[in-house]
Amino acid sequence: MDVMDTRMPVTLLTGALGSGKTTLLNRILSEQHGIKFGVIVNEFGELSIDHHLVVGTDEQVVELANGCVCCTVREDLLDAISRILKKQSGIEYLVVETTGLADPRPVAQTFLHEELCEEVRLDAILTVLDAANFHENLIRSGTTIDQILAGDILLLNKVDLVSDAMRHEIKEEIGDLNPAARLLETVNGEVDLRLIIDVDVHRGGVESENAADFAGAADLGSASDDALGGDFVSFAKLSATAKTGSHLSREEISSVSFTTKYAFDYERLGEFLESLPKNIFRGKGLIWIEGYDAQLLFHLVGDRSTATLHTPWPEGPRESKLVLIGQQLDREDLLARLDACLLKN
Secondary structure, eight states: OOOOOOSEEEEEEEESTTSSHHHHHHHHHHSSOOOOEEEEEEOSSSSOOGGGGOOOSSSEEEEEOSSOTTTTOHHHHHHHHHHHHHHTOOOOEEEEEOOTTOOHHHHHHGGGSTTTTTTEEEEEEEEEEEGGGHHHHHHHOTHHHHHHHHOSEEEEEOGGGSOHHHHHHHHHHHHHHOTTSEEEEOSTTOOOGGGTSSOOOOOOOOOOTTHHHHHHHHHHHTOOOOBSSTTEEEOOOOOSSOOTTSHHHHTTEEEEEEEESSEEOHHHHHHHHHTOOTTEEEEEEEEOBTTOSEEEEEEEETTEEEEEEEEEOOSSOOOEEEEEEEESOOHHHHHHHHHTTEEOO
């Protein structure tokens, strides 16, 4: 008779910047499944924004900011998981959302650590793919291929934004890279959770005969203390600079973060966002606009951007947070242009 595995299952959620990982995570947390989730979110950049966008107040959300979890914050990941296990807070399932710049394979090795392997099991590496920016992501960074190769489940998201012919072409390319993975198509991360949660399909990374060709194309293109309140726990802030020789350095990917307690002028900010350089491929922010009581939620993915009213600002001082991620960024110019959008009088 088979012995039941009582270790805590873990889903490693990965995918390119802006592919829809947080949208999917919110769907997982919002479903009526009766499971108490713990969440670890890794963000690239010194500002934390994603944890503000994770729904639910009963879940414990741990933030690993200011680094890529595959190359700079793995010790913090190990520490965060250990602390969650020691708290015995009733968490039954753990979701780790990596930054979109992370190779999930070294992250997966964390769960084989002698301190964890008897208490947790990696249920699946779940890779979210952006159909609308699929080829751009392949060219921009080799980690997109790493994420596809590592995935036990591949979620092709935003299929509504591409033609049927393009969708079939993308599926064929994915199949060439990782034919063993379960491939699902989604819009806005809408998927039957029974297909992705507690499925016990992790099998380790796979390699493909075509992987080297895809990686070569990507390299060419990339030349250019505990609670602070509620259930949110923040761990060590690390250096904003990735390790020398890391994939981020090779691909010249960096972030520019901007915070301010002044309100933005609506028109000036709009002009700035519309004129962002093409080398910025991801942006996100919670912004205070003069005359509005709600936070403005800004998202930029590739050449598509949205700015929508979010939740009301909490009581007390308001602080805008904006992160821009791209290649060969002119930090000083971007900061100066953002500062010029503020109302300081």
